[in-house]
Structure formats: structure tokens, C-alpha cells
Amino acid sequence: HRVIMAARSHVQDPNDRRLRPIYDYLDNGNNKMAIQQADKLLKKHKDLHCAKVLKAIGLQRTGKQEEAFTLAQEVAALEPTDDNSLQALTILYREMHRPELVTKLYEAAVRKVPNSEEYHSHLFMAYARVGEYKKMQQAGMALYKIVPKNPYYFWSVMSLVMQSISAQDEKLSKTMFLPLAQRMVEKMVKEDKIEAEAEVQLYLMILERLGKDLEGLEVIRGKLGEKLTSELQSREMKCMVLYKKLIKWPECNALSRKLLLNNPDDWQFYLSYFDSLFHLIDAAWTPPTEAEHSLEGPVTCLVQEAINFVEERILHEEPKGSRRLRGPYLAKLELIRRLRARGTNDEYRLGIPEELMFQYFERFGDKPCCYSDLRIFVDLLSPERHTQVRPGDWQSLHSLRCATVR
Secondary structure (H helix, E strand, C coil): CHHHHHHHCCCCCCCHHHHHHHHHHHHCCCHHHHHHHHHHHHHHCCCCHHHHHHHHHHHHHCCCHHHHHHHHHHHHCCCCCCHHHHHHHHHHHHHCCCHHHHHHHHHHHHHHCCCCHHHHHHHHHHHHHHCCHHHHHHHHHHHHHHCCCHHHHHHHHHHHHHHHHHCCCHHHHHHHHHHHHHHHHHHHHHCCCCCCHHHHHHHHHHHHHCCCHHHHHHHHHCHHHHHCCCCCCHHHHHHHHHHHHCCCHHHHHHHHHHHHHHCCCCHHHHHHHHHHHHHHHHCCCCCCCCCCCCCCCCCCCCHHHHHHHHHHHHHHHHHHHHHCCCHHHHHHHHHHHHHHHCCCCCHHHHCCHHHHHHHHHHHHCCCCCHHHHHHCCHHHCCHHHHCCCCHHHHHHHHHHHHHHHC
């Protein structure tokens, strides 16, 4: 019943005092008293349309749906423009599960009060509830013409995107709806009117759906990308996704490296770092002699450089004691696995897997995640190596872990 209380906040006319008892009864669930109070009021004020709608809400809630609907339609036929009646009818139609009737209600209201920002806004939202995307687009632009605020303009743009998503003809989606949405956004870009992060996100969504990844990357790396701040490293993550799609392995590698310097515990960056490293090795990529390695800075293109990088991250963690991060230690095992899968002889430079796993257990055995961390690297142990692991050591460490947990 809080929706009734919300509607009351819109009541601004002198009838507020007369209607208040009905609202109170409805808020408190006393629907019969609300009906009686409405009847009393209507005897004295026959033209008080809101009282009739509030009575209809009471009837609806007491199971008299047909009577409630008849009363509501009597008021709706008069095409009311007062907030009280419109809000009350909206609540009633919502409870009747008839959202399409709300659209008709506000269509009539904007015809009578064409410059009302509030009524145009309600009309847009009413269309959204019933999925009328084309009408949403038109309502958004009509609203923007009355009140030129960015959100209203981008409501219209989003409506075009929704039309493209719901279109059964994919060709129509990519040749009409999305290009029009792109042009609308780029108009705002040229006029330097982009204000919010959501507007940039919408632009990137449009470019992604059009398959314009290079343009999307330029947007992210450009001035508009500076607005991508709601999520930690949102800009960098979007760049990473596009570098991979565009097969820009130098940039992918350099960005992964840069992000790992700031956050050496983020596993997804290690995977991107190693993926890009081996793509570069397979392509026999070499850095340019004079220019920057990549748009994102230095690139790792040799196995030894990657080994050194991982070792440096570990050295950085060692002094932290119990606050050490797990990522660099697991990255060492991951690199061994990848080198072994490639059949190279470089893995020995990183150490013996079972020793590294044992050391990992010594450092992180008190953490519940230790087992799941190491489980994915069990394939690095050959059957004969299993017998070389000292059972007493594992048992003592397990006992120590249990004692720590207790």
C-alpha cells in the first residue's frame, strides 16, 4: 500500500484535505472504509474524479474487479489531467495487470498538456512497461524537444537499440536501427554534449553490436573513455577485451603487465599476459627499434622476460609475511604448465613443480582455498614424483593448518 502514500505526495490541490482519509484507509488496508468514505465524498462533490478512482482501488482490493474497472473507465474517458487522478489510475491499472491502459491515459494527458515534462516522462515509462519501443523512441524525442536534457535524448537512442534487439530481421537491425542510433550519439559527441558514463556505455554497446571494434577501442582510449569510472579498471578491462578481439597481442600483453604491476593478485591478468606472450612468440614478434613497443607500453615477448617478471612479483611479496598474495606463486606454476604443454625446455628455470607446490602449501595451507588452488596443477606431478613428496611433511602441515583453523 506504500504506492498510495507515494501518490499522496503528488496531491497539491485543495482537495487534498478531503481525499486524505481515503488514502489513509487504503494505506492501512481498510478497503471497506475507504469505499464508504469515497461514497460520502462523491455525494457532496460529484466531479471529484480522484475519489471515484480511489473507490475503484478499494473495490479492486475487495474482489469486485468488474465494478472497479467500470468506475475507472468512467474517469479515464474524461481524459483527466490532474495528478491525483492520473496517479491513482496508474496504481489501479498496475494492480489490475493492465499496463497498456496507462499508455492510453498519458497519451490523452500529453495531448491536452503538450508541454508537460512530467506527463511525457510518464508516457515514456508506460511505453517501456509494455515494450512499445518505437513509441518509446518518439516519446523520448518529444520530451527532449520540450526539455533538452541528455537523459531524454538517450532514452530515444536506447529505444532504437531495443528495436534492433527485438527486430526479427537482423539485416534491418544492422542497416537501420543501429546506424541511426550511432548517428544520434555521434551528433552529441561532435557537439561535446556527452555528460554521463551511461551515455558512453550505450555508445560502446551500439558499436559492439555493429561489429565496429576498432571504433569502440578509439572511444575507450579517447576522451570519452575517461568517463568509464563506475567500476574498478572498467576502462582497462574493456580495452583488454577489444585487444583480444582485434588480435592486438602487443597491446594486450603490455596492458596485462601494467595491470599486474598495480594488482599482482588478479588471476585473469596473468592469463591474458601468458596468452599474449605465446601468441607473440608464435608470430616471431619483435619490438620496434625506435618507437614504443605498443600503445600500452613495454611488451614481454621472450620466455625469460616472463620468468623474470613473475619472479619479481614473488620477490615483492616475500617481505609481506602472512599478508602475501597468492597470485604470483600460482602464476609460476601456470607458466610451468604452459611451457611443458609447448614442449620447451624452459620450465626448469622456474623450479620443480612439487617443490613449488609444497612451498605454496607452507605459505597458504591455512587458507580454505589452498586445496582448490593446487588441484588444477596436479597434472604437473608425474606418478613417480608422487612418492618423492614427504608424507610426514604434508601431514604436519595439515595438522598445523587444522590447529590454525581451530
